[in-house]
Amino acid sequence: MPLFVDLLHPPFERERQKHKKKRLVQSPNSYFMDVKCPGCYRITTVFSHSQTVVPCPGCSYVLCQPTGGKCHLTEGCSFRRKQH
Numbered sequence: 162m163p164l165f166v167d168l169l170h171p172p173f174e175r176e177r178q179k180h181k182k183k184r185l186v187q188s189p190n191s192y193f194m195d196v197k198c199p200g201c202y203r204i205t206t207v208f209s210h211s212q213t214v215v216p217c218p219g220c221s222y223v224l225c226q227p228t229g230g231k232c233h234l235t236e237g238c239s240f241r242r243k244q245h
Contacts, residue, residue: 169185171185190210191208191209191210192209192242192243193206193207193208193209193242193243194206194207194209194240194241194242194243195207195240195241195243196215196224196225196234196238196239196240197238197239197240198217198219198220198222198224198238199222199237199238199239200217200219200220200222201217201219201220201222203217203218203219203220205217205218205224206243207224207225207232207240208232209231209232210230210231210232211225211227211232212227213227214226214227215232222235223235224238225238
């Protein structure tokens, strides 16, 4: 373990492991994403930490299932993280 640690420029991997409020620049762990339905190819906006089952508005296919933290995408669904 090195004795010299640069506090102003911490490594990205180490900074990412810290709690969201204890980072050098506070940033949330959650995000919105566009999920494409494998059945009808319709794109739906979903929150990454969704607490409810999200169905496709076109064909009622389940896009993601809630877990304790991030939601789990159904197999076959593709997603893209939204830019703010």
